[in-house]
Amino acid sequence: MAYVYLLDTTLRDGTQGEGVSLTVADKLKIAQKLDDLGVAYIEGGFPGANPKDQDFFRTANDRLHLKHAKLTAFGSTRRPSTKAEDDAGLQTLLGANTPAVAIVGKAWDFHVTEALRIDLGQNLDMIRDTVRYLKRHGREVIFDAEHFFDGFKHNRAYALATLQAAEEAGVDWVALCDTNGGSLPDEIREIVATVVSEVRVQVGIHTHNDGELAVANTLAAVQAGARMVHGTINGIGERCGNANLASIIPNLELKLGYSCLPSRQHLRQLTSTARFVGEVANLVSHSYQPFVGHSAFAHKGGIHVSAIARNSETYEHIQPELVGNERRVLISELSGLSNVQSQAEAFGISVVGRSDDLRTLLEKIKELEYLGYQFEGAEASQELLFRRTLGEFQQPFEVFSVRVDTDVQSEADVTSQAIVKLGVGGEIVHTVCEGNGPVNALDAVLRKALAAHRPEIAHMHLTDYKVRVLDEKDATAAKVRVLIESTDGQRVWRTIGVSENVVEASWEALVDSMNYYLAIVVPQRELVSST
Ligand SMILES: CC(=O)SCCNC(=O)CCNC(=O)[C@H](O)C(C)(C)COP(=O)(O)OP(=O)(O)OC[C@H]1O[C@@H](n2cnc3c(N)ncnc32)[C@H](O)[C@@H]1OP(=O)(O)O
Numbered sequence: 158m159a160y161v162y163l164l165d166t167t168l169r170d171g172t173q174g175e176g177v178s179l180t181v182a183d184k185l186k187i188a189q190k191l192d193d194l195g196v197a198y199i200e201g202g203f204p205g206a207n208p209k210d211q212d213f214f215r216t217a218n219d220r221l222h223l224k225h226a227k228l229t230a231f232g233s234t235r236r237p238s239t240k241a242e243d244d245a246g247l248q249t250l251l252g253a254n255t256p257a258v259a260i261v262g263k264a265w266d267f268h269v270t271e272a273l274r275i276d277l278g279q280n281l282d283m284i285r286d287t288v289r290y291l292k293r294h295g296r297e298v299i300f301d302a303e304h305f306f307d308g309f310k311h312n313r314a315y316a317l318a319t320l321q322a323a324e325e326a327g328v329d330w331v332a333l334c335d336t337n338g339g340s341l342p343d344e345i346r347e348i349v350a351t352v353v354s355e356v357r358v359q360v361g362i363h364t365h366n367d368g369e370l371a372v373a374n375t376l377a378a379v380q381a382g383a384r385m386v387h388g389t390i391n392g393i394g395e396r397c398g399n400a401n402l403a404s405i406i407p408n409l410e411l412k413l414g415y416s417c418l419p420s421r422q423h424l425r426q427l428t429s430t431a432r433f434v435g436e437v438a439n440l441v442s443h444s445y446q447p448f449v450g451h452s453a454f455a456h457k458g459g460i461h462v463s464a465i466a467r468n469s470e471t472y473e474h475i476q477p478e479l480v481g482n483e484r485r486v487l488i489s490e491l492s493g494l495s496n497v498q499s500q501a502e503a504f505g506i507s508v509v510g511r512s513d514d515l516r517t518l519l520e521k522i523k524e525l526e527y528l529g530y531q532f533e534g535a536e537a538s539q540e541l542l543f544r545r546t547l548g549e550f551q552q553p554f555e556v557f558s559v560r561v562d563t564d565v566q567s568e569a570d571v572t573s574q575a576i577v578k579l580g581v582g583g584e585i586v587h588t589v590c591e592g593n594g595p596v597n598a599l600d601a602v603l604r605k606a607l608a609a610h611r612p613e614i615a616h617m618h619l620t621d622y623k624v625r626v627l628d629e630k631d632a633t634a635a636k637v638r639v640l641i642e643s644t645d646g647q648r649v650w651r652t653i654g655v656s657e658n659v660v661e662a663s664w665e666a667l668v669d670s671m672n673y674y675l676a677i678v679v680p681q682r683e684l685v686s687s688t
């Protein structure tokens with residue numbers, strides 16, 4: 158099986174993406190995770206660009222004990238009027254003390270004359286001198302031929318001459334860059350095949366996603382003979398991003414028959430690696446992301462769910478476990494009996510001989526979705542609905558009445574007062590509480606009323622509150638959907654409420670959240686700690 162070397166540039170080109178900024182500590186954590194995944198090279202940064210990247214390499218050399226990856230520092234060819242040994246950028250690059258370095262150089266004549274404003278021969282000298290100098294200092298050298306494909310299309314002889322200059326100087330790899338990200342797979346395949354036949358060194362591929370083809374272009378390049386692939390986790394990077402390794406890796410390993418990670422066990426870490434990088438970089442994860450996204454193996458249509466229950470290959474291109482992801486069955490108005498049955502079993506509810514009950518539950522779900530509920534994003538309310546309808550729920554408290562008033566003295570002076578009457582632990586509790594708004598007052602009054610009989614309620618709190626107007630045309634008379642996210646520090650759950658009145662919708666979601674915590678989370682935790 159042919160081996161493809163992965164060069165992960167999340168920490169260099171990935172940080173050129175808008176909104177991405179990583180601290181040294183973030184970079185160290187990500188580098189460790191990438192090494193655990195098993196990539197061959199980690200391009201950690203551009204030490205000539207800023208002290209943060211210099212600090213990263215210093216700290217990484219001290220603290221990281223990489224098992225699989227070679228740490229790689231990035232820089233550019235020497236400046237036109239400076240000797241390599243006097244070039245400040247190259248000194249800093251060597252100062253990073255990494256076994257491998259990647260240097261970017263111009264491969265498109267237009268860039269040489271327009272961006273650098275030098276003659277074509279001078280650029281070839283810069284490439285040759287730089288590679289020779291870095292090789293003299295014992296580095297493995299990767300030459301990133303910037304704009305190679307655009308350059309090849311405009312002046313093939315010159316683009317190839319830049320690679321030959323690097324080759325003459327002893328370069329280890331030439332990485333062909335689709336820097337502007339506009340090439341098409343057929344062009345990439347043809348040009349890479351030409352290069353592979355014309356140079357003696359190993360060829361790599363570095364693509365950008367401006368035409369949403371970076372993954373396809375990378376795979377085409379590998380099929381044409383490239384043996385090093387550059388990319389970033391989740392495809393973050395300059396403009397529309399870089400080639401997404403989270404898609405390239407499984408396509409290489411599972412579809413095309415190449416090996417790029419140490420083992421299939423490593424491939425199982427792909428989803429957790431992608432989510433980890435998203436978390437550390439503080440970027441909202443893209444649910445529809447192939448292979449590693451939350452929705453990548455989420456089945457919603459009843460016909461799909463019925464078939465995957467019989468054989469998962471009917472609607473899945475690979476087994477989710479191969480990349481460390483999981484199959485999910487969604488409950489919605491598009492569900493059939495199979496969705497409901499599969500979800501009930503996942504909640505631990507026996508469904509044997511209960512098809513009439515399941516049919517009633519299914520009809521109820523469809524009716525509620527028609528009224529504006531959406532259970533996909535509110536798994537706690539969904540479980541409560543299942544348990545209540547199937548008679549598997551013991552209510553921890555009962556609400557008899559609730560009232561909330563808001564007093565607006567001025568924009569800065571708003572007070573709400575909530576009064577609740579509920580039954581808990583065999584007693585009727587009557588409580589009043591104030592808050593800085595109606596939802597805050599309702600949350601406070603419910604906690605206060607429950608506190609004596611269910612003191613554990615103090616361990617949970619709300620973390621997010623979202624309101625969505627369901628039919629904007631009806632303005633204030635429109636229904637609203639409230640989604641509340643809660644946590645007890647270990648588990649996170651979401652509940653939903655729908656009404657024409659935002660306070661009523663909030664109350665419904667709030668009561669569901671506390672019911673879920675007391676009736677489901679707490680008993681499960683007690684069960685785990687007693688075993
Ligand atoms: C395709 C890529 O992604 S390449 C990587 C791009 N990444 C970055 O640019 C991020 C980090 N960059 C930086 O911090 C800065 O741009 C630095 C430190 C590299 C350079 O900063 P400055 O010296 O202030 O120059 P500035 O950014 O204005 O312009 C780029 C300079 O690099 C030169 N340059 C650009 N490409 C090359 C190259 N391949 N070889 C040599 N010099 C180059 C330009 O000629 C220009 O020099 P000049 O001003 O003397 O004409």
Ligand SMILES: CC(=O)C(=O)O
Pocket residue numbers: 170261301302303304334335336363365
């Ligand atoms: C080297 C690089 O990042 C590019 O050409 O896109």
